[in-house]
Amino acid sequence: MFTRVKKFFDSELSMNDLFGSFQSNFLAYLFILPQLVVIGIFFIYPTIKSFRMSMFRSVPFRGLVNFVGLKNFIDIFQSPAYLQSIVVTLIFGLLVTVLGVGVSLVIAKMLDVVVRGVGFYQAAVIWPYAISPTIAGIIWGFLFHPSHGSISYFLPFELNWLTNGEEALVLVILAATWRQLGYNIAFYIAGLKAIPTSFQEAAVVDGANGWQRFWRITFPMLSPITFFLVTMNLIYAFFRTFGLIHALTQGGPAGYTNLMIYKVYTDGFTDLRLGYSAAQSVILLLFVAGITMFQFKFAERRVAYQ
Numbered sequence: 001m002f003t004r005v006k007k008f009f010d011s012e013l014s015m016n017d018l019f020g021s022f023q024s025n026f027l028a029y030l031f032i033l034p035q036l037v038v039i040g041i042f043f044i045y046p047t048i049k050s051f052r053m054s055m056f057r058s059v060p061f062r063g064l065v066n067f068v069g070l071k072n073f074i075d076i077f078q079s080p081a082y083l084q085s086i087v088v089t090l091i092f093g094l095l096v097t098v099l100g101v102g103v104s105l106v107i108a109k110m111l112d113v114v115v116r117g118v119g120f121y122q123a124a125v126i127w128p129y130a131i132s133p134t135i136a137g138i139i140w141g142f143l144f145h146p147s148h149g150s151i152s153y154f155l156p157f158e159l160n161w162l163t164n165g166e167e168a169l170v171l172v173i174l175a176a177t178w179r180q181l182g183y184n185i186a187f188y189i190a191g192l193k194a195i196p197t198s199f200q201e202a203a204v205v206d207g208a209n210g211w212q213r214f215w216r217i218t219f220p221m222l223s224p225i226t227f228f229l230v231t232m233n234l235i236y237a238f239f240r241t242f243g244l245i246h247a248l249t250q251g252g253p254a255g256y257t258n259l260m261i262y263k264v265y266t267d268g269f270t271d272l273r274l275g276y277s278a279a280q281s282v283i284l285l286l287f288v289a290g291i292t293m294f295q296f297k298f299a300e301r302r303v304a305y306q
Helices: 002-009 015-019 026-053 071-077 080-112 118-130 133-143 150-154 165-194 197-205 210-221 223-239 242-248 260-270 274-302
Strands: 056-059 063-067
Touching (some): 026 274, 071 274, 080 223, 133 150, 133 165, 133 242, 165 223, 165 242, 197 210, 223 260, 223 274, 242 260, 260 274
Antiparallel strands (some): 056 063
16 A cells, blocks of 8 residues: 555556555545544534533533523523524624625626736735634724724714614624625635636627626626525624624624624623523524525525536
8 A cells, every 4th residue: 555655656656546446435534534533523522512511500610410401492582682682693694694795796806807906906805804803803993983993083973883782783794794805705706717708708799788798697607606605604694703793892782783602602601601501502503504504405596506
């Protein structure tokens, strides 16, 4: 085996020659074993522990003390604060996804027609993705602070998101969308570059204008990327915006930005209701899994892979 690997690296064997003699999938499983170990340790095991903990009423530093069955789940859905967090999370996730994907497609299309300095512009619009959600929240908090924010100073209206819940929700939606734009734009730029120019040229010969070429050629051919980005942006909005919320609003004011992921944290680590918090994490997992399965079952039908 080691001799064949050495010949492969010496370019004496092709990939088919290297693996052709293996009659089992042992080597394939060996290659994916490290990733399976990571998934098992950091995803599967915590998920199992959360399911188990959700059935108990836990006491900090004493572990699981009382088995309560589904009582934690019943208490959750009888809580007005948690029902409010579901509504806020749905609004937040929908708007972040729609705005993020839509604005990214427009910007990527504009960059696709730029000739001079296109590299600079692409780097400028992609760099926000390199910023962590926590840093993005701090930046937006400074820029839009009601008292000394540089952007708030030039706004023609008063913006006080520290006390106005609706304004706070709008601010975190815009901040979360801005932070994710670079990720979306990078995929759309790659997708636009992959569309053959012959399609556009043929449409021009047939008399199609720019709007018709976009909706009849460009957008359908970008549907796999759009589907992927919608899925990833939803997951981002539900799971990866904790740092932004914590740095910017901490769930306030009046629970207007208290997303489901942030409520898991406050109930578990602030109020020390560990079993109650674990039940919320289970609900959030099932909630996002259900939305993702719905997308793959119904929305993927409109995706054209060829």
